[in-house]
Amino acid sequence: MLRNREFRQFAILFSLMATAAIILGFSINKAAGILAIAFATAFGIAFFLFTKARYKSIAQISNQIDLVLHNADHLHIGESEEGELSILYSEITKMMLRIREQNDALKKEKEHLADSLADIAHQLRTPLTSVNLILSLLANNPDENERKNLLRETEELLVRMDWLITSLLKLSRLDAGIVAFKREQIDVNHLINAALHPLLIPMELHNITLQMDVPKGIKILGDLGWLSEAIQNVIKNCMEIAGDNGKLDIVCEDNPLFTQITIHDSGPGFKKEDLHCLFHRFYRGKNSQATGYGIGLSLCHMIITRQGGTITAKNHLQGGAIFSIRFPK
Incomplete structure (x- = not known):
């Protein structure tokens, strides 16, 4: 306690005041002097014990703060009675909870980043391996x-890699929150x-029948460029699932609460275990084509939800899969 300047100043001031009171007491009579000594001693001891207890409590709180800074999992600060220490206890508890939440969030972000980097490396390695193999076949x-034929296949692989990198960059921009969507x-x-x-050309090549029921005059608020890309990815996914000679139905419904676009394909539908993971990044369902990366639907979900849709x-x-995109009024 003596290392505290305020405590030393108070101790000096108290000593001077106590000395003055004792001298004044003895100047009156002996009994008054003895009474002044007794009061000064009692007050000094009480103040010392009270201050020591406060310093002990503060030291415990300081130790807990130090544990928080060193990522301790189990912390305990005994509650104080009403007063300054109680307020300090409450604020420290809030700080601990906040720091613990931030630490947990940072750990999850680091784990997610590590998993994402591993997935990206795997996704890029597959076409690169195929390109290297094709190049060796070309040479011989x-x-x-x-x-x-080999050159055409190489070109297709490079186009897929370009799409993959572009999609990953878009996802990164959306994750970082730097995309400013238009509201028009x-x-x-x-x-x-x-x-x-x-x-349209891929549909014709694969003999996919398209039926549309989209009334004229229906409007929604959003960014045309980003939303058209999201819907295009959904349609592309349905085309791949429907396969050759498949069918696609696109229907738009409008009511006072929302506008809904549904896309229905004639494919085999989804496995039950896939339904809750369809929009997870890098997830490839049981019925996905081998060329899929598990990025398209994740990108769609992020684009649509960031603009207030679902x-x-x-x-x-009646069979097949159906996607429902809804924009509230």
Whole structure:
């Protein structure tokens, strides 16, 4: 306690006042002097014991703070009665809980980052391995037709890698919260046509039948570029599941509460164990094609939910999968 400047100053001031009181008491008479000594001694001892107890409590709190800074899991600060120490105890408890929550969040983020980096490395390694294999085959293959096929396959792999890297960059931007979505009126017909446009030729090549029921004049609020990409990824996923000679139904419904876009395919639907993981990053369901990366639906979910919408998926009663994208009014 003597290391505390305030305590030393108070001790000096108390000594001077006690000395003055004792001298004044003896100047009156002996009994008054003895009474002054007794009061000064009693007050001094009481103040010393009280201050020592307070310093002990503060020292315990300081030790607990030190434990918090060293990531202790189990902490205990005994509650004090009403007063300054009780307020300090309450604030320290809040601080401990907050720091513990932040530590847990940081651990989860580090684990998620490590898992994501491992997944990204795996996703990129697969096409790179295929490209290296094709290049070695090209070097030892004199047949011109075979070389053209290998070059075409290499080009497809590079296109897939470019899509993968672009999608990962978009996910990173969305995770970081640096994407500023526009808030503008979008005609749903225009939105769906913009999403379908790049997929019309693949649909024709795979003989996929498309049926649309989208009334004119329905509008939603959002970012046309990002939302068209999200819907395009959903349609692309349905095309892959439906396969050759498949069917797609796109229906839009509008009511005073929300606008809903449903996309229904003629594929085999989802496995029961896949339904709760469909929008998880890098998740590839039981019915996914081998070329899938498990990124498209995750990107869709993030784009739509960040703009106030919702997206769900389930098995249709008449077979196939159905995606429901809903935008509240």
